[in-house]
Amino acid sequence: MNRIETDVIIIGGGATGAGTARDLSMRGVRCVLIEKNDIASGTTGRNHGLLHSGARYAVKDHESAHECMRENKTLRKIAWHCIEDTGGLFVTLPEDDPGYHRLLLEGCRYAGIPAKEISIRKALQLEPNLNPGILSAMTVPDGTIDPFRLTASNMLDAKERGAIILTHTRVSAILKEGSKVSGVSCITKNGDAIEVMAPVIINAAGVWGQEVCAMAEIKLPMFPSKGSMLIIDYRINGVVVNRCRPPADGDIIVPGDTVSLIGTTSKEIPYDKIDDYTIDDDEIDILLSDGEKLIPNVKNTRALRAYCGVRPLVAVSGEAEGRNISRGIVLIDHKNRDGLDGFITISGGKLMTYRLMAEKTADLACKKLGVKKKCKTHKVPLPGSESRFSSGRTVKRFSGIPDSVVGSTFYRHGQRLRNIMTGEKKNYRLICECEMVTEGEIEYAIKKLDVKDLVDLRRRTRIGMGPCQGELCAYRGAGLFHEYGAATPEGSVELLHDFLEERWKGIRPVLWGDGLRESEFTYWIYQGLFGLSHVNNKKKKKG
Amino acid sequence: MIKLENISFDHCIKCTVCTIYCPVAQATHLFPGPKQSGPDAERLRIKNPELVDASLKYCTNCKRCEIACPSDVKIAEIIQNAKWKYVKVHWFRPRDFFMSRTDLVGGLATIFSGLTNFIINLKVMKVLMHLFLNIPYSRKFPAYQRGTFTGLYKKKFMQSQKVYEKRAVFYHGCFVNYNNHSLGEDLIKVMNALGYGVDLVDEKCCGVPLIANGYIEKAKKNAQYNIDSLGKTGDAVIVSTSSSCSFALMHEYPSFLELDNSSYIDRLDYITKFIYDEFTAGNIPQMKAVGIRAAYHSPCHLERMGGVIYTLGVLKMVPGLDLVVLNSECCGIAGTYGFKKENYEISQGVGQNLFRLIEKAEPEFVVTDCETCTMQIEMNTKYKVLHPVTLIAMALEEKNKGKK
């Protein structure tokens, strides 16, 4: 059995966990991050990636609004390569309560959010695809944030500062010595057991935090709330478009890299359903019809995928019946709550408040360890965001390589572009043609970014995230996994199979029109032409 | 932000078929091909206009990719759009300016035709053009004729056309007007034989060279002028002997320049379609055997219009014509494209397949519908190139002239 000694164990590789790992490493604290799947595979990779201005909370939740406002400014500095300053709009539709517009403006003023009323003409100039029938509009400093990049560069920085990251490794038990925690036992994907020992354990397992607490025989009831979203083929809007009404289903369209996404529905689900990512046809219908009201072009556009995320709402004090549910950041020192020393739970909050959550958690952990160092994460830029320069100028430096290719890589990796765009010509060849992912980028991801399979690779590079959803690049990507020594040839075919199955989960709910044509074509290639399910592989008994 | 008018890229299923048929991507590796330049990159350009690739300029707008695409993606249109939408044209480009003003230059040149022809083919001048206008040294220029076709028409034909009851408007285009009067004369001969009197109206260059060089506003102006002018011609049929002009008048105006051409669209045909309809309706003038062996090359734009079968249909009805239909290949000239220094080699490279096919067929003449294809083929092979209308004119006996 493998055994690792460290100071802090972090369970969960979402933004919160990765951010905490980075924060601790920057203070010189040794830590091991354990993630059962891949980084950003939980709720972190399943939201709309809105860099809130806070306006969505301005009417009801001033504390959240204020947090958002502050972190918004910080992230623009330290993580600019993960962020797009798109700006945001709140628009009132004819069927909406016209009074909410005033209410929101006031709320924003109170929270210090610079919201500004603009004319409808101006709004249409900002966002020409907007429904021209809107009644009023205001701008807010919304932006977008890419959760995969954000989490990956937090993790990368933590690693470069000495943290150990174990992905595809599940914590199966929490080890205790008396009233103190002493470590965890884990199981890897291949079934190997690992023990990691540390005096402090941070439960950053998001909605799975209830399970993790249960391992320590602690009750922390969570009330999962599921939200579904729809991705459409291209960036149908350049500005975040919010509907000016109290938060409800289908009220936002967020541009994100090359696509736009329509969000979201919201549904309370029983806890035993948190790993069931099924999306119903009626959820799709709601998103489509409401999305179309904001931007009419939605109905002519191909829906690429649908997916959902589960938000944990935590019952802080004791029993579930109490319904003392918090929607803000929840940091629990279980020594105080349950008498278990060394055990901390961090939950709730938002993607964009991950840094703040990490800071609070690291502060508490450091206190327990007696470490005095202060947090620096709000000052030191993330890898890729080191110093600022515009994409346009960077692009021009790589003569001979299409600007679209250099630019896309720059979008994804910021200044780490330098580590990717090097070497022989072969490194510059396109593997994913939709999102312009080069071989060099894939090599970099496999070697540097803890990529274990094609699905992970997608989170680091956007391979297979474009309109073809992997039709051409899945095979190439699988081949490269073998080429770079990350899989056996048979193994790489299995990765290919699993990747296409994973893509299918998101495609399935929106299978019509061009999406269906695409899927038929992909099926022909991989089943008709390649005979993927006919390969003589005893191990593969799926489905 | 970007207004999304042309969203056909959304239908692309990444099947790669278009890449097989792009003649430029075959000839040069500088062009990444229709898929990458069109639908793939369009999503990125929408995300950030800075992600535009300079290699877009290599596309000749031949539209072979669009013919091949099973998803109805307007690939070439997307690329043309991107050229002027995202690549900013700030500076004055003398070469492109003159080259795209075919009517302006043509008008001047025909006044001093002898001198012009002498000058543009003079060695010194060619070197100068090579250096300053980026026009390749070895490129031969079309000869300019003395006077314009409109002038000739007024002098020689206007009167005689009055006897016909059925009327046809002839959109002659720049090439007939400045460089090839005899094609215009042949057209009148053929139309008369079919019983139509030919009228001319005020017209401007159709705009194809302007579009290709990114002068979209000017192209729009010309187009509107033509639309107004042709719109006023009652119920006369309208014909054109240029496949590219027809393509612009019929398709590019509404779909690319977004202008309404409904005032004439139902009456306008590329000439062979018109003749084909007349012939198949029984209006076939008497023709004598021409006794010619010819190889037919189908121009890209005619293919895009689906007009090739009409030309072939008509040619099949010309007696004594031994016709070899060449495999569909691009000649590489693509309007003004092949006249530019940076494109010269590519242009020649694209054409190689076609030139080989022609040599192999060993015809007496080559037949094609397009004026720039004609130039390219005449420059690169030893053959003279005829327009289908000229062939029919050759077949018409003198006595048919008077049929009313």
Add this chain to the structure above:
Amino acid sequence: MIYDCVIIGGGLAGLTCGIRCAEEGLRTVVISGGMNSLHFSSGSIDLAGFTENGSVVKKPFEHIKNNAAKKKDHPYTKVGIPAIRKSLDYFKEKVSDEGITLNHNSDFNHFHVTAIGAVKPTYLSQESVFSSRGKDIIKSGAKIAILNFKGFRDYYPEQTAANLKEHPLFKNSELMLGDISLPYYLHTEKNLHEFRSTDIARIFETERYLPRIADEIKRAAGDADAVSLPAFIGINNYREIRGKLEAMTGKFIYEIPTLPPSILGLRIDHAVKNSFFKHGGEYIAGKKIESSVIKKGIVESIITGSRGTSSEIKAKYYVLASGSFFSGGLQSGVSSISEPVFDLKVKGDSKRSKWYSWNFFDKKSHPFLSYGVETDSSFNPSTQDGKTVKNLFCAGSVLAGYNPVKEGCGGGVAISTGYKCAERIIREIKK
């Protein structure tokens, strides 16, 4: 001007039908909106590869015969065994006239190797995929070199080898891997690693590179008796090129289809198109048929293009061979399946969740693959009101009633139904 026969869709089905009609002297035109699915296919013609539960079919005709009673709506049942046989013989003869030999293993299916090393049953294949010599070589347990063009991003020979060596057919064979590269590499600006199969095929078609390629193959394959390459050894004169390469290297050359564009498929596409032209057929490329006029169960005309530039085409008989969803022959909306040109009656559930299976590689495959136009036993479809359209026939993958991937029968159905429709039209016109 009225054609005898207008065929919508220039794929395997439409062109087979077209060749037969044109050969009989009918005035025939094929109109195709875009290129067909041969551009992606393996280039082998599948007749019947798998049974309902997914096991391999050994004798396809026998299988079809046994299934006929169970599957009344299957296109094969409507065509009938004799006509299927006749159509395949006819097809073989026509493409052979154009320089492409198609081989079969008497009445048995043979196998072709896929890029990931799966072994799939099929019925007709080009010489570089199936021949009696190749069969002997594999049986004899010869040494086979699985080669790639160095840096070609659309093929990974290690996967082929790894899965192939597990297969009983290859248990005696010794497999080795290798790369070939070309001098041409060095002379170009483009990132050669982005070459598609067609770009490489063009290199093979350049006569002067052949000796160098042969040397490379000899070097990379060492003492192997046979060499497999991803399919790219020439499109137009492949028979000649392959012959020369085999002579120069002294090795048997095998081809494996890989990511599109498919060279093996392109060869068939060119052969059928050439045959069609040769028989006097007319072909309009890049024109989509948008709509039609049907009166009293008779198609009066079909219409191409949009307002203004639209034109009407008339014929005595019409054939709809417009392919399945991705070719545009069928259309799906958020909750509807339809046929866009004639609005014919189609088979297909109106509930979207019924269209697909939960897993992508589900054993049951996906229901939407067997959706399509419903016809009577002579391939006449009917309009929404249930009226049969008498002068319209349907062929190929636009038809309902079969799952081409699951059953492994795409090519066979396209050819046999195309042929059958032609026979029907010829008979009617000759009457």
